[in-house]
Amino acid sequence: MTPTATAFNGWAADVDDAVAAVSPGPDGRIAVAGSEGSLTLLSPTGEVEVRQTLSLGCLAVAWSPAGDRIAVGCIDGIVIVDGVGHQIARHRGGWCSSLVWSFDGARLAAGMGKSSVVYGADGAELFRHDRDSTVTTVGWINRRVASAAYGGVHVCHVSQGAAADVLPFTGSLLTMAISPDRRWAASGNQDATLHVWRVGKAGEELSMSGYPTKITALAFSPDSMLLASGGGQDVTVWDFGGRGPRGSTPRILAAHRQSVTGLAWSPRGDMLAAVADDGCVAVWEPRAGSPGIPLDVLDRLDRSVPASAVCWVGSDRLVAAWADGTVATHRVG
Amino acid sequence: MTTTIDDRVPVTVITGFLGSGKTTLVNRILTENHGRRIAVIENEFGEVGIDDALVLDAEEEIFEMNNGCICCTVRGDLIRILGALMRRRDKFDQILIETTGLADPAPVAQTFFVDDEIRDRLRLDAIVTVVDAAHVLDHLNEIKPEGVENESVEQVAFADRMLLNKTDLVSEEQLAAVENRLRSINRGAGIVRTQNAKVDLAQVLDIGAFDLQRVLTDDPAFLEQDDHQHDQSVSSVGFLIDGDVDVEKLNSWLGELLASKGVDIFRSKGILALAGQDRQYVFQGVHMLFDGTEGRPWGEQESRTNRMVFIGRHLDREALEAAFRACLVDA
Numbered sequence: 001m002t003p004t005a006t007a008f009n010g011w012a013a014d015v016d017d018a019v020a021a022v023s024p025g026p027d028g029r030i031a032v033a034g035s036e037g038s039l040t041l042l043s044p045t046g047e048v049e050v051r052q053t054l055s056l057g058c059l060a061v062a063w064s065p066a067g068d069r070i071a072v073g074c075i076d077g078i079v080i081v082d083g084v085g086h087q088i089a090r091h092r093g094g095w096c097s098s099l100v101w102s103f104d105g106a107r108l109a110a111g112m113g114k115s116s117v118v119y120g121a122d123g124a125e126l127f128r129h130d131r132d133s134t135v136t137t138v139g140w141i142n143r144r145v146a147s148a149a150y151g152g153v154h155v156c157h158v159s160q161g162a163a164a165d166v167l168p169f170t171g172s173l174l175t176m177a178i179s180p181d182r183r184w185a186a187s188g189n190q191d192a193t194l195h196v197w198r199v200g201k202a203g204e205e206l207s208m209s210g211y212p213t214k215i216t217a218l219a220f221s222p223d224s225m226l227l228a229s230g231g232g233q234d235v236t237v238w239d240f241g242g243r244g245p246r247g248s249t250p251r252i253l254a255a256h257r258q259s260v261t262g263l264a265w266s267p268r269g270d271m272l273a274a275v276a277d278d279g280c281v282a283v284w285e286p287r288a289g290s291p292g293i294p295l296d297v298l299d300r301l302d303r304s305v306p307a308s309a310v311c312w313v314g315s316d317r318l319v320a321a322w323a324d325g326t327v328a329t330h331r332v333g
Numbered sequence: 334m335t336t337t338i339d340d341r342v343p344v345t346v347i348t349g350f351l352g353s354g355k356t357t358l359v360n361r362i363l364t365e366n367h368g369r370r371i372a373v374i375e376n377e378f379g380e381v382g383i384d385d386a387l388v389l390d391a392e393e394e395i396f397e398m399n400n401g402c403i404c405c406t407v408r409g410d411l412i413r414i415l416g417a418l419m420r421r422r423d424k425f426d427q428i429l430i431e432t433t434g435l436a437d438p439a440p441v442a443q444t445f446f447v448d449d450e451i452r453d454r455l456r457l458d459a460i461v462t463v464v465d466a467a468h469v470l471d472h473l474n475e476i477k478p479e480g481v482e483n484e485s486v487e488q489v490a491f492a493d494r495m496l497l498n499k500t501d502l503v504s505e506e507q508l509a510a511v512e513n514r515l516r517s518i519n520r521g522a523g524i525v526r527t528q529n530a531k532v533d534l535a536q537v538l539d540i541g542a543f544d545l546q547r548v549l550t551d552d553p554a555f556l557e558q559d560d561h562q563h564d565q566s567v568s569s570v571g572f573l574i575d576g577d578v579d580v581e582k583l584n585s586w587l588g589e590l591l592a593s594k595g596v597d598i599f600r601s602k603g604i605l606a607l608a609g610q611d612r613q614y615v616f617q618g619v620h621m622l623f624d625g626t627e628g629r630p631w632g633e634q635e636s637r638t639n640r641m642v643f644i645g646r647h648l649d650r651e652a653l654e655a656a657f658r659a660c661l662v663d664a
Contacts, residue, residue: 259449
């Protein structure tokens with residue numbers, strides 16, 4: 001039997017916007033970016049502390065490690081606010097669907113139109129690397145910044161004039177994940193493939209096909225051993241232990257009836273949450289299963305509107321968000 | 334093939350050379366009191382909300398899906414922007430995409446076939462090409478270097494509806510000459526004469542397959558015309574054939590035809606009577622890609638007549654017609 005839950009056991013809030021992205025703050029607060037342009041800050045108990053309209057559409061949000069900055073990616077650029085929502089900086093310059101703070105919070109990498117840009121915490125531009133098409137995802141590889149766009153991943157030292165390392169791929173990269181141990185870069189692509197490069201080892205590449213549709217969600221486990229991927233209604237988990245996933249059989253996690261829109265590993269890496277267009281939030285313990293054998297869900301929440309974002313606050317509490325503006329927390333188990 | 338009525342949001346693509354009147358048409362659509370909520374994706378200016386409309390900016394990004402095949406190029410910018418648009422709670426009755434004057438319509442149209450998310454929720458209603466009556470012949474006659482497409486020929490060939498604009502600037506004889514030329518390329522699209530892009534919006538929005546039905550009925554000459562063109566010029570072939578179509582034969586013929594001749598066949602469209610189906614089957618293709626949905630029910634007194642149009646190069650009417658007849662149930 002599969003255990004099911006029809007209601008979340010924590011608080012629920014309404015942010016009055018279709019949620020595009022969520023980011024947990026260090027103190028249990030949640031930043032919520034809305035598809036119609038809003039930024040909402042929720043208290044640890046789900047009260048709306050701040051709500052403001054930033055643009056005609058938000059795509060991404062990232063709370064800095066120290067909690068003193070929140071960066072919001074919009075369809076027309078980037079906005080940086082402080083921990084209570086006061087604007088620190090704003091840059092217009094194109095599509096911004098990805099933002100990542102450096103581990104110390106001193107720098108912010110962002111996709112900005114056809115460039116990857118690094119900003120200081122005050123919003124000043126420190127570095128820019130231009131691509132031929134729109135940057136869909138950025139990430140840090142130690143002190144270098146990686147950007148995914150049509151044609152592959154570029155990895156740059158954050159100093160002007162240095163040449164980029166190119167991780168090539170002929171196709172449109174929709175999302176990218178860097179393994180926490182910095183050994184692997186992976187991209188989810190428009191052509192329904194997953195492409196993987198060994199960082200720093202040119203030519204060591206893997207391509208996984210057979211996904212029903214384009215891949216827009218990817219997440220490495222905190223120990224870099226497992227890579228979860230969307231691309232259709234199932235979650236496919238590849239094992240990066242040992243010599244890597246070459247030739248291996250992935251775990252297939254099936255719970256959703258429509259496309260997976262978001263993935264998040266719990267901080268300890270024991271649980272994986274996935275949200276999908278059918279409104280379902282499902283949680284598994286992927287390590288409990290074996291490749292090729294169906295794995296029951298540990299917990300699930302079902303709503304009838306598309307679920308669009310998920311993250312964890314603490315080791316066993318997840319935050320999920322839906323297209324009708326509902327943000328809810330749920331303690332798993 | 335779907336079994337329910339198509340409730341996807343209609344998308345109108347507006348193409349035409351610089352100065353033809355595209356922006357005037359878009360502004361006319363936006364300011365006219367039609368009660369529809371419209372989203373516009375265009376190149377000209379930044380994001381602004383106009384009353385009930387949402388106007389978004391896009392910069393053309395053409396992506397190859399598959400090793401340089403022109404039939405598999407899509408617009409990456411549209412996939413992103415339409416995706417973000419569909420995540421909003423406010424639902425639009427209509428989406429307009431205004432392309433640049435030099436844009437190739439094929440990647441725009443192919444985006445609606447290739448991306449699953451877009452295909453599930455949006456429907457390419459029509460490509461509307463705005464034509465400058467005074468200058469279009471010069472553009473159409475411009476000789477391009479070997480291997481380079483004449484963009485205005487492509488824009489005319491891809492049209493489902495043509496707005497012959499600026500009719501006040503040319504004589505009636507010139508207008509007739511322009512119309513003849515436009516029809517020689519694309520007989521499947523209706524031509525509407527306009528000044529300052531002033532047009533009844535019912536002529537450009539949500540026209541879908543009705544256009545095809547009207548054109549084939551009103552232009553019987555189209556059905557007999559056989560140009561025997563084997564040069565590089567673009568032309569069209571249309572036919573009306575009574576009888577019930579065998580779906581499997583049809584799919585296998587179209588699949589084979591578009592795979593082998595898809596580079597030359599710019600567009601294919603049809604309203605078909607599938608065996609055992611009470612509703613019309615509305616079919617459209619762009620190069621190698623094709624898709625179909627259910628249309629309105631066949632009338633009780635109506636004869637089950639299949640209508641089919643191909644626009645492209647090296648079209649062989651006899652071969653196309655014979656191959657289609659072979660797809661009939663009693664063939």
